[in-house]
Amino acid sequence: MIVMKFGGTSVANFEAITRTIFIVGGKLDQKPIVVVSALSKVTDALYKISDAAASRDKALTAELIDQLRQRHYNLVRELLEHSPALQQEALGKVGEICDSLESLANAICAVGELSDRNKAIIISNGELLSSTIICYAMNSKGIKTHFIDARKMMITSDSYLKGEPILEEITSRVPKIVEQAYEGAAAVITQGFIGSNLQGEQTVLGRGGSDYSASLIGMAVDAERIEIWTDVDGVRSADPRRVANTKYLEKISFEEAAEMAHFGAKVLHPLTIEPAVKKNIPLYVLNSMNPSGKGTAILQSEYIEDGVKSVSFKENIRVINIFSMRMINTSGFLRRVFEIFSENKVSVDLISTSEANISVTVDASEKIDKVVQQLSEFADVIVDDDKSQVSVIGKNIVRLNGMLKKTFAPLKKCNVYMISQGASFVNISFVVDREELNDVVNQLHYHLFENPDAEVM
Ligand code: ADP
Ligand code: ASP
Ligand code: MG
Numbered sequence: 011m012i013v014m015k016f017g018g019t020s021v022a023n024f025e026a027i028t029r030t031i032f033i034v035g036g037k038l039d040q041k042p043i044v045v046v047s048a049l050s051k052v053t054d055a056l057y058k059i060s061d062a063a064a065s066r067d068k069a070l071t072a073e074l075i076d077q078l079r080q081r082h083y084n085l086v087r088e089l090l091e092h093s094p095a096l097q098q099e100a101l102g103k104v105g106e107i108c109d110s111l112e113s114l115a116n117a118i119c120a121v122g123e124l125s126d127r128n129k130a131i132i133i134s135n136g137e138l139l140s141s142t143i144i145c146y147a148m149n150s151k152g153i154k155t156h157f158i159d160a161r162k163m164m165i166t167s168d169s170y171l172k173g174e175p176i177l178e179e180i181t182s183r184v185p186k187i188v189e190q191a192y193e194g195a196a197a198v199i200t201q202g203f204i205g206s207n208l209q210g211e212q213t214v215l216g217r218g219g220s221d222y223s224a225s226l227i228g229m230a231v232d233a234e235r236i237e238i239w240t241d242v243d244g245v246r247s248a249d250p251r252r253v254a255n256t257k258y259l260e261k262i263s264f265e266e267a268a269e270m271a272h273f274g275a276k277v278l279h280p281l282t283i284e285p286a287v288k289k290n291i292p293l294y295v296l297n298s299m300n301p302s303g304k305g306t307a308i309l310q311s312e313y314i315e316d317g318v319k320s321v322s323f324k325e326n327i328r329v330i331n332i333f334s335m336r337m338i339n340t341s342g343f344l345r346r347v348f349e350i351f352s353e354n355k356v357s358v359d360l361i362s363t364s365e366a367n368i369s370v371t372v373d374a375s376e377k378i379d380k381v382v383q384q385l386s387e388f389a390d391v392i393v394d395d396d397k398s399q400v401s402v403i404g405k406n407i408v409r410l411n412g413m414l415k416k417t418f419a420p421l422k423k424c425n426v427y428m429i430s431q432g433a434s435f436v437n438i439s440f441v442v443d444r445e446e447l448n449d450v451v452n453q454l455h456y457h458l459f460e461n462p463d464a465e466v467m
Contacts (some may be wrong), residue, residue: 011040011041011042011043011188011231011232011233011234012032012037012040012041012042012043012228012234012235012236012237013042013043013045013225013227013228013231013233013235013236013237014037014042014043014045014224014237014238014239014400015044015045015047015202015220015221015223015224015236015237015238016044016045016046016047016124016239016298017045017047017220017221017238017239017240017241018047018048018049018050018051018052018053019050019241019298020047020187020239020240020241020242020298021046021048021049021050021140021144022049022050023050023085024088024089026087026298027085027089027127027143027144027147027261028089029299029301030144030149030239030298031144031148031151031153032301032366033239033298033301034148034197035151035153036301038153038196038197038282040234041178041192041197042197042198043188043197043198043199043200043225043227043228043231043233043302044144044148044155044197044198044199044200045199045200045201045202045218045220045224045227046137046141046144046199046200046201046202046205046220047136047137047140047203047290048076048084048135048136048137048139048140049081049136049139049140049204049281050081050139052078052081052136052139052221053133053136053203053217054076055074055136056132056133056135056136057078057133058080059071059074059078059111059115060115060118060124060128060129060132060133061073062074062115062159063115063116063118063119063124063132063238063361064118064122064124065122066119066121066122066125066150067119068116071115071116071119072112073106075112075115078108078111079104080106081112082104082108082139082143082390083101083104083105083240085147086100086101086143087101087176089143089146089147089150090146090147090150092150092410093146093150093453096146096149096150097146099208100142100143100146103142103146104139104142104143107135107138107139107141107142108135110302111132111135114128114131114132115132115236116405121408125170125249126170126171127168127211127212127341129171130170130171130211130212130214131212132344133214134201134203134204134212134214135158136203137201137202137203137204137220137414138201138204139167140201141157141200141201143158143200144199145157145199148197148199149229153193153196153197154194154195154196154197155196155197155198155199156191156193156194156197156198156199157191157199157200157462158187158188158191158198158199158200159200159201160200160201160204160205160223161204161205161206161210161212162183162187162206163180163184163187163188163200163227163230164204164205164206164215164223164226164227165179165180165183165205165206165207165208166206166207166213166215167207167213168207168209168211168213169213170207170211170212170213170214171213171214171216172214172215172216173205173207173213173214173215173216175205175222176208176216176224177226177285179208180196180226180227180229180230181229181230181239182305183230184226184227184230184231185230185231187415188227188231189250189349200227201218201220201223202219202220202221202222202223202224203215203219203223204424205223213410214436215279216279216445218276218279219279220279221238221278221279221282222279222281222282222285223311224236224238225280225281225282225283225284225285225286225362226285228286228291229285229288229289229291232289232291233291233386234291235291235292235293235294236286236291236292236293236294237293237294237296237305237322238278238282238293238294238295238296238297239297239298239300240277240281240295240296240297241297242277242295242297243258243303243304243305244258244259244260244295244296244303244304244306245259245267245270245275245277245295245306245308245320246258246259246277246320247259247319247320247321247455247458247459248320248321248322248455248459249274249275249276249277249322249450252323252448252451253451253452253455254322254450254452255454255455255459255460256459257459258306259306259308259319259320260304260307261305261306261307261308261309261313261314262308262309262314262319262320263308263309263310263311263313263314263405263436264283264286264287264308264309264310264311265311265434265436266314266319266320266403266404266405266436267282267283267293267461268280268283269317269322269401269403269432269434269436269437270320270322270401271283271312272359273322273323273324273326273359273399273401273403273437273439274322274323274325274399274401275320275322277295278295283290283308287310287434290310292307292308292309293307293308294306294307294308295308307348311405314393314405315405316404316405316406316407316409316410317404317406317407317410318402318403318404318407318410318413318458318459319403319404319405320401320402320403320404321402321403321451321454321455321458321459322400322401322403323398323399323400323401323402323447323451324359324373324398324399325398325447326373326374326375326396326398326444326445327359327371327372327373327397327398327399327429327441328368328371328372328373328376328378328394328395328397329369329371329393329394329397329428329441330369330371330372330378330381330382330385330391330392330393331367331368331369331391331392331393331394332347332368332369332370332385332389332390332391333366333367333389333390333391333392334364334366334388334389334390336388336389341396344363344368346388347368347385347389350381350384350385351370351381354377354378354380354381354384354454356372356376356377356381357372357373357376357380358371358372359371359372359373359399359439360399360430360439360441361430362428362429362430369386369427369428370440371397371399371428374395378393382431394427396443396444396445397427397441397442397443397444398441398442398443398444398446398447399439399440399441399449400439400440400441400442400447400450400451400454401437401439401441402437402438402454402458403436403437404415404436405435405436406435406436407435407437408431408432408435408436408437408438409435414437414438416457416462417438417440417454417456417458418440419457420450420454420456420457421442421450421453421454422451424442424443424446424450425442425443425446426440426441426442427440427441428440428441429441441449
């Protein structure tokens with residue numbers, strides 16, 4: 011059995027879905043579990059719908075829902091042009107999903123209040139729509155495909171918008187459900203991103219979570235491989251949207267991929283690697299627009315060479331500097347500091363400490379007001395905004411001769427605020443001003459990948 015996950019651009023429209031079905035059709039002998047995201051930009055649109063409804067903007071809410079409905083209706087008409095009966099059925103299902111979205115949005119408009127629970131219901135519709143339509147389209151092309159509702163198997167905590175998967179539930183449910191669905195079928199299809207809590211209420215895994223769903227399903231069925239189909243030829247040495255001459259990476263280790271994803275490479279959801287590692291299942295990142303390409307294999311470390319693989323970054327972060335003389339020679343200070351972060355569910359990326367100071371970085375989207383307030387009760391706190399975090403990632407780079415020099419030499423002219431070297435030996439990270447990010451990433455990439463022998467000016 012294999013898992014094949016197709017992201018938003020791989021299911022964006024008629025052409026993309028036709029390609030995707032062709033790719034799946036070529037692998038039926040491997041028993042694919044197809045996991046799909048919402049059509050490209052649909053989750054963003056659903057967020058806008060929930061905002062419009064919460065601010066009681068009836069006209070905008072109605073307009074956005076209508077656009078969403080028409081986009082999906084048109085897609086059904088195109089994909090099922092030659093199967094009128096299936097087309098009618100699919101239009102009916104799409105209509106039902108859009109109707110229930112509309113009535114919930116109207117109810118929210120009426121009260122002007124949006125709970126996380128209702129927001130999760132709204133944003134889960136993208137995957138429900140895409141998987142419904144693609145299931146019909148696969149059947150119309152002669153691939154007998156059965157539909158699985160991910161909410162029956164992707165069980166999470168109660169956190170509606172960022173549900174944490176409950177592994178025991180998932181591993182006990184998924185194999186049975188998949189096996190049943192496979193009866194009489196050539197393929198099965200389900201949704202990424204969405205799940206439910208133990209009470210059966212809708213939850214989602216957080217933005218970009220379909221990769222994570224695919225990996226969890228792969229873990230649960232002991233898949234031979236997990237394929238993440240997207241719009242680039244595999245994992246590259248940097249974000250191709252930011253750096254011009256990125257290099258294709260044929261294979262990287264689980265650790266390298268996990269660090270890249272955690273430290274900003276948006277090609278994979280940060281938690282994707284974890285479930286795959288548990289069962290040692292290889293992951294492949296592949297391009298649905300170039301399906302004959304080899305993609306990137308993500309494998310156990312022993313198959314991977316030492317050396318620098320990537321420059322990743324997080325564009326908008328904050329540095330929280332905590333100063334206290336009480337830190338010197340007292341035990342329990344660090345515990346107290348990190349308890350505050352943990353209680354407020356603020357996740358910390360980099361940490362560096364000196365005698366009377368701790369600096370940490372957090373994503374700018376984290377709500378830190380309470381953390382700062384509580385820390386200020388026993389320490390001086392200074393928050394630096396508009397910073398970016400850059401990470402050089404590669405197996406054993408921390409041990410390689412001259413790596414620190416190579417990393418920092420091209421940065422002569424800019425301020426570096428914090429440096430952190432991961433204990434895992436795969437990551438050197440530092441913080442710069444956000445306005446310097448572009449230059450820093452490009453310079454660094456040039457010296458590490460494009461022209462390693464170039465003189466640093
Ligand atoms: P999907 O919708 O298929 O999940 P995403 O947009 O989430 O696709 O992820 C693919 C995108 O990730 C690529 O288009 C690319 O711009 C971006 N990306 C960021 N860093 C990297 C990297 N190191 N290698 C490849 N792609 C990257
Ligand atoms: N559709 C969801 C999102 O846009 C999940 C995903 O695409 O991975 O965040
Ligand atoms: Mg993605």
